[in-house]
Amino acid sequence: MIKRKFFMTFIVFFFLFPLQIAAETIEEPDVSSEAAILMDAKSGQVIYGKNEFVRMNPASITKIATAIYAIENGVLSDQVVVSEQATKVEGTTVYLEPGEIVSLEKLIIGMVVNSGNDAAIAIAEHIDGSLTNFEKNFNVYLQDYIGVSSTHFENPHGLYGENHYTTAYDMARITQHAMENEIFRSIFKIQEYEWDGESWDTTIVNHHRLVLGEFPYDAEITGGKNGFVSQSGFTLVTTATKGDLDLIAVTMKTNLKNEPYAETLSLFDYGFNNFKTEVIPKGSKFTVDNEEFVAEDDLIYTVNIHDKVSNKINPSGVLSIYNGENEQIASFNLKSLSAPVTKNITDENEENWQANGFLGTMELAILGVSAIIVVLVIQKLRKRA
Structure with a gap:
C-alpha cells in the first residue's frame, strides 16, 4: 500500500512539474572570452550573459556603430574627398590616396568588409567636418538615440584609446538597432566586394570567418564584424537567424584567434535549441x-x-x-480603453439639489419633533404645578 501511494505521488509530481524539471537540465555554453552575450534581436532580451555589463575595449567592432551612424546621418551617394589625415592612419586600410574621391556607400563597405581604418576616418570627417566634431556627435547619437549607457568612442575605427570603451550588452544593442536598417543588413553580410581604388584594385574579402561560411552551420549567418588590437584581444559580433528566431552574439577579449568563432557557434546552438x-x-x-x-x-x-x-x-x-x-x-x-467617468453638470446639480433637499427635509422633521417634545414637557410641568 505504501509503494502504491509513493508511486501515485510520483506520478502527480511528474505531471505537475515536467516543464520546470526540463528547463533546469539545460546546460549553458562554456565561454572562455572575458565577456559575452546572446540576445534575441526582436525582443532585445538577454538569453545568455557573461560580464556583459563590464566596460571593455571593442577594437574594430566599433565600425558597426560607425556604419549605422553614417547610414542614418549621411547620403550614400555623396562623393567624399579623402583627406591626407585619413591616409596616415595605422592598421588595416583600403589604401586610399589623399584627394581620392569615393562615394560614402563604398567607404562604408570598405570599412565593414575589409575593416579599413582610413575609410572610417574619411567617413567621420565627411559626416561631421572633423574628428573632434565626430566624437562629440557620435557619442550623443549612441547614448541619446540608440540608448546605450556604458559606451564612449574616441574614434570611428576602434584603435585603442583609454576612453574608448563599450560593453558586450551595449554592442548587442547597437547591432540590434543597426540590423533594423535594410542598407546596413545588406552591407553586413557581404562576403566579397570588387574594390576599384585609385591605388588598389582588388577583391576585398570579409574578415569574419562565419560570414564567409568557413564553418558549416544549420542556421543562416546574416552578418558579422571581427576586431583585434593587443589591448582588447579578439572581439567578435555575429548575427544569425533560424525559423522565427534572430540572434546576436558578442564575444570580447580572448587571446586565441579561433576561440570567438567556436564560442559564437556554441552560443547560437544554445539559443536556437532552447528559445523561441x-x-x-x-x-x-x-x-x-x-x-x-x-x-x-x-x-x-x-x-x-x-x-x-x-x-x-x-x-x-x-x-x-x-x-x-x-x-x-x-x-x-x-x-x-475605459473612458474616464465624467458627470453632466445638470445631473450633478440635480444630485446636489436632491441631496440638499433630502437633508433639509430631515432637519425640518427633527426640529418639528423637538418642538412637540418641548411643548409636551412644558404642559406636564404646568399640571404638576
Missing part, C-alpha cells in the same frame, strides 16, 4: 477588474521552449510575463 520568440499581436485586448486594456503594438518576448510561461496584468494595465520559477522575464504597458 513569442508575439502578442497588436490590438490584443485584456480585461482586469472590469477595465479593458489593449496592446498598441506587437508585444515581443523570448521564452525558453522547455519552460512554463504565465502572465499577469495589474490594475494599471502593466502586462508581466513570468517563467516557471515565477521570475519576470518581460513587461509591457497596455493602453486603457
Whole structure:
C-alpha cells in the first residue's frame, strides 16, 4: 500500500512539474572570452550573459556603430574627398590616396568588409567636418538615440584609446538597432566586394570567418564584424537567424584567434535549441477588474521552449510575463480603453439639489419633533404645578 501511494505521488509530481524539471537540465555554453552575450534581436532580451555589463575595449567592432551612424546621418551617394589625415592612419586600410574621391556607400563597405581604418576616418570627417566634431556627435547619437549607457568612442575605427570603451550588452544593442536598417543588413553580410581604388584594385574579402561560411552551420549567418588590437584581444559580433528566431552574439577579449568563432557557434546552438520568440499581436485586448486594456503594438518576448510561461496584468494595465520559477522575464504597458467617468453638470446639480433637499427635509422633521417634545414637557410641568 505504501509503494502504491509513493508511486501515485510520483506520478502527480511528474505531471505537475515536467516543464520546470526540463528547463533546469539545460546546460549553458562554456565561454572562455572575458565577456559575452546572446540576445534575441526582436525582443532585445538577454538569453545568455557573461560580464556583459563590464566596460571593455571593442577594437574594430566599433565600425558597426560607425556604419549605422553614417547610414542614418549621411547620403550614400555623396562623393567624399579623402583627406591626407585619413591616409596616415595605422592598421588595416583600403589604401586610399589623399584627394581620392569615393562615394560614402563604398567607404562604408570598405570599412565593414575589409575593416579599413582610413575609410572610417574619411567617413567621420565627411559626416561631421572633423574628428573632434565626430566624437562629440557620435557619442550623443549612441547614448541619446540608440540608448546605450556604458559606451564612449574616441574614434570611428576602434584603435585603442583609454576612453574608448563599450560593453558586450551595449554592442548587442547597437547591432540590434543597426540590423533594423535594410542598407546596413545588406552591407553586413557581404562576403566579397570588387574594390576599384585609385591605388588598389582588388577583391576585398570579409574578415569574419562565419560570414564567409568557413564553418558549416544549420542556421543562416546574416552578418558579422571581427576586431583585434593587443589591448582588447579578439572581439567578435555575429548575427544569425533560424525559423522565427534572430540572434546576436558578442564575444570580447580572448587571446586565441579561433576561440570567438567556436564560442559564437556554441552560443547560437544554445539559443536556437532552447528559445523561441513569442508575439502578442497588436490590438490584443485584456480585461482586469472590469477595465479593458489593449496592446498598441506587437508585444515581443523570448521564452525558453522547455519552460512554463504565465502572465499577469495589474490594475494599471502593466502586462508581466513570468517563467516557471515565477521570475519576470518581460513587461509591457497596455493602453486603457475605459473612458474616464465624467458627470453632466445638470445631473450633478440635480444630485446636489436632491441631496440638499433630502437633508433639509430631515432637519425640518427633527426640529418639528423637538418642538412637540418641548411643548409636551412644558404642559406636564404646568399640571404638576
